[in-house]
Amino acid sequence: MHELEKTIGYEFKNEGYLRTALTHSSYANEMRSRCPYNERQEFLGDAVLSIIVSDYLFKSSHLAEGDLTKLRASIVCEKSLWGWAKEIHLGDYILLGKGEENSGGRERPSIQADAFEALIAAVYLDSGMERTRQFLMPFVLRSLENEEKPAFKDYKTLLQEIVQKNPEEQLSYELVEERGPDHDKTFVVQVKINSNVIGHGEGKSKKAAEQMAAKEAVELMGE
Amino acid sequence: MHELEKTIGYEFKNEGYLRTALTHSSYANEMRSRCPYNERQEFLGDAVLSIIVSDYLFKSSHLAEGDLTKLRASIVCEKSLWGWAKEIHLGDYILLGKGEENSGGRERPSIQADAFEALIAAVYLDSGMERTRQFLMPFVLRSLENEEKPAFKDYKTLLQEIVQKNPEEQLSYELVEERGPDHDKTFVVQVKINSNVIGHGEGKSKKAAEQMAAKEAVELMGE
Numbered sequence: 001m002h003e004l005e006k007t008i009g010y011e012f013k014n015e016g017y018l019r020t021a022l023t024h025s026s027y028a029n030e031m032r033s034r035c036p037y038n039e040r041q042e043f044l045g046d047a048v049l050s051i052i053v054s055d056y057l058f059k060s061s062h063l064a065e066g067d068l069t070k071l072r073a074s075i076v077c078e079k080s081l082w083g084w085a086k087e088i089h090l091g092d093y094i095l096l097g098k099g100e101e102n103s104g105g106r107e108r109p110s111i112q113a114d115a116f117e118a119l120i121a122a123v124y125l126d127s128g129m130e131r132t133r134q135f136l137m138p139f140v141l142r143s144l145e146n147e148e149k150p151a152f153k154d155y156k157t158l159l160q161e162i163v164q165k166n167p168e169e170q171l172s173y174e175l176v177e178e179r180g181p182d183h184d185k186t187f188v189v190q191v192k193i194n195s196n197v198i199g200h201g202e203g204k205s206k207k208a209a210e211q212m213a214a215k216e217a218v219e220l221m222g223e
Numbered sequence: 224m225h226e227l228e229k230t231i232g233y234e235f236k237n238e239g240y241l242r243t244a245l246t247h248s249s250y251a252n253e254m255r256s257r258c259p260y261n262e263r264q265e266f267l268g269d270a271v272l273s274i275i276v277s278d279y280l281f282k283s284s285h286l287a288e289g290d291l292t293k294l295r296a297s298i299v300c301e302k303s304l305w306g307w308a309k310e311i312h313l314g315d316y317i318l319l320g321k322g323e324e325n326s327g328g329r330e331r332p333s334i335q336a337d338a339f340e341a342l343i344a345a346v347y348l349d350s351g352m353e354r355t356r357q358f359l360m361p362f363v364l365r366s367l368e369n370e371e372k373p374a375f376k377d378y379k380t381l382l383q384e385i386v387q388k389n390p391e392e393q394l395s396y397e398l399v400e401e402r403g404p405d406h407d408k409t410f411v412v413q414v415k416i417n418s419n420v421i422g423h424g425e426g427k428s429k430k431a432a433e434q435m436a437a438k439e440a441v442e443l444m445g446e
Binding site for chain 2: 039040042043044046047048050051054055058063064068069129
């Protein structure tokens with residue numbers, strides 16, 4: 001479990017939450033004295049994930065409600081959660097019952113996704129919303145980057161549209177800083193029109209930092 | 224709008240969030256210069272409501288995941304939201320387009336429920352999660368009291384089951400204090416076995432305070 005804590009860059013005060021997140025019901029059912037398993041935390045983690053993603057999409061985009069809902073559904077879903085679980089090799093740590101193990105449960109997307117949701121709740125119960133947001137956003141941002149989002153009229157698009165009105169003006173983004181450990185990097189980006197800096201942004205991925213820089217620029221331009 | 228702020232016991236720092244929550248798309252569509260309407264805030268409010276209800280149900284009950292999910296669905300739904308909107312006469316404040324007004328839109332459950340969801344987001348955007356929880360929980364608790372919840376094995380039931388092992392012992396709950404203004408009352412309850420006080424609890428409704436008192440008693444008894 002310490003290895004997993006190192007991977008996710010979070011050390012639990014109460015290891016019980018982590019242990020519960022990693023315990024599948026099939027394992028608990030086989031114990032003589034039943035131990036807690038991850039289904040209740042999964043229930044909570046689902047809502048924590050949803051508010052963190054909703055808050056981010058609401059504040060960082062101009063999307064209309066229908067597009068926000070579609071985009072949220074594409075992130076808050078088994079496919080993303082499974083992907084995130086694989087990124088941190090969560091399957092290796094799940095406590096499974098023998099029957100489940102023998103039928104290949106360890107590799108099942110739903111078992112891994114559910115454990116990841118329970119892990120979200122574990123961080124939330126251990127340290128509250130803000131720390132959980134910090135833990136989760138790098139995963140969310142990577143998934144958003146991979147999304148097909150024709151409808152995502154974001155700040156970069158918006159800025160592009162404003163600038164295009166003057167064809168001689170050229171937009172460019174530059175990475176000016178990378179800081180922090182690998183699992184929790186912060187990127188700083190500036191956006192320029194020709195050679196003039198018109199915005200700075202920070203984020204947990206380059207794309208997110210670019211969004212924030214574009215946002216600053218759009219606001220500077222009074223739009 | 225000030226009347227509504229008085230009713231809900233919350234004064235906005237940024238009145239814009241409240242105004243947007245009260246603006247239906249039909250109204251915005253009729254304006255020459257389009258103004259923001261409540262659909263995006265409704266998207267956010269839905270997730271805020273869900274985490275507040277999930278957090279409460281998770282922490283205040285022993286329910287299994289399936290029952291938690293059922294109970295959450297019975298609270299996070301149009302029927303509850305419509306009921307809450309009616310409690311605060313939200314319909315009276317909604318800005319509607321003429322067509323919608325003439326076809327009776329002001330009384331439509333979905334329009335009122337959506338505005339309430341957007342109002343939740345308005346408080347959240349204006350003051351953050353904790354203040355929103357404070358605003359919302361009295362509504363949630365009243366709805367939970369009205370729920371049929373055969374599956375809700377709560378602390379009171381649990382305590383009853385423990386005490387019943389000794390038939391000569393009698394459980395009773397007493398309200399010992401009510402404080403705060405009408406829209407934001409706090410109740411304090413004690414629970415006794417025969418004449419001995421075994422727990423105290425506070426809550427935003429009598430039933431919630433009884434739950435907390437029973438929780439303290441159950442924990443005192445080492446269960």
